[in-house]
Amino acid sequence: MSIYFIGDIHGCYDELCKLLDIINYDDNNDQLLLTGDLIFRGNKSLEVLKLVYKLKNTNIVLGNHELNLLALYNGILLKNTIFSITNNVFSSEVEELINWLKFQPILLINKIKKFIVVHAGILPFWSTKKIIKYSKEIEFLLKSNYYKYFLDFLFKNIVNEELLKLFTLYKLKCIKFNINVFTRIRYYYNYYQLDNKYLGNPINKPTHLIPWFNKVQILNKYSIIFGHWSTLTSKYTPNKIYNIDTGCCWGKKLTALCWDNKKYYYVNKN
Numbered sequence: 052m053s054i055y056f057i058g059d060i061h062g063c064y065d066e067l068c069k070l071l072d073i074i075n076y077d078d079n080n081d082q083l084l085l086t087g088d089l090i091f092r093g094n095k096s097l098e099v100l101k102l103v104y105k106l107k108n109t110n111i112v113l114g115n116h117e118l119n120l121l122a123l124y125n126g127i128l129l130k131n132t133i134f135s136i137t138n139n140v141f142s143s144e145v146e147e148l149i150n151w152l153k154f155q156p157i158l159l160i161n162k163i164k165k166f167i168v169v170h171a172g173i174l175p176f177w178s179t180k181k182i183i184k185y186s187k188e189i190e191f192l193l194k195s196n197y198y199k200y201f202l203d204f205l206f207k208n209i210v211n212e213e214l215l216k217l218f219t220l221y222k223l224k225c226i227k228f229n230i231n232v233f234t235r236i237r238y239y240y241n242y243y244q245l246d247n248k249y250l251g252n253p254i255n256k257p258t259h260l261i262p263w264f265n266k267v268q269i270l271n272k273y274s275i276i277f278g279h280w281s282t283l284t285s286k287y288t289p290n291k292i293y294n295i296d297t298g299c300c301w302g303k304k305l306t307a308l309c310w311d312n313k314k315y316y317y318v319n320k321n
């Protein structure tokens with residue numbers, strides 16, 4: 052039995068199949084963990100979702116593009132407001148997939164193998180306990196009957212009274228900040244404000260920006276496997292920080308990491 056991670060697939064279904072072939076993935080014995088952003092940009096998003104949905108020993112964490120899909124499906128975002136959306140995600144089969152997606156976690160933690168999987172990142176001072184608590188709050192809202200209201204708040208800042216029965220406005224704002232950290236962070240500045248402009252490597256970064264993975268406290272206990280940052284090169288990340296988004300949808304490659312021997316496998320974009 053082996054554990055494999057695969058980075059951001061973004062609708063690159065053919066490359067995913069090839070990669071599963073190369074690692075000889077056995078759904079009965081191995082485990083596959085995906086860093087989120089399975090969809091959009093590439094043109095086979097629906098095929099990717101259907102495949103992952105049917106694999107039984109596979110777990111994903113939600114990325115910003117899965118949240119976009121949930122918002123699109125609920126009419127909170129409009130199709131033409133998302134530049135990366137492609138053709139065929141909205142077929143008749145999608146309802147079942149949406150219901151499955153909203154039950155997927157923001158974070159995976161393996162306390163025995165000592166790793167955490169998240170789409171984008173965490174903040175350096177967050178303890179294991181906090182990370183679990185913050186992710187559970189988000190997962191609770193996504194699974195709940197109030198999930199459309201939560202998406203309204205997330206994408207449009209609309210506060211429904213029903214939400215305020217669950218959390219105070221201040222708490223809701225904290226939850227929104229946390230979900231943005233888990234699914235979108237690359238750099239922060241000034242008391243942990245998230246930057247969404249600079250995508251490059253730390254070597255050329257504007258001086259006020261700090262990459263999220265600098266001085267992460269829980270690295271003394273856990274490794275972190277993440278995606279979301281296809282322009283980040285591994286020589287700029289500390290030990291135990293594994294970025295496995297290698298920009299397949301941008302014409303580069305799709306990456307798998309085998310946890311047992313830390314070996315990487317690649318498939319170039321077709």
Ligand SMILES: [Mn+2]
Pocket residue numbers: 088114115116170234278279
């Ligand atoms: Mn992403």
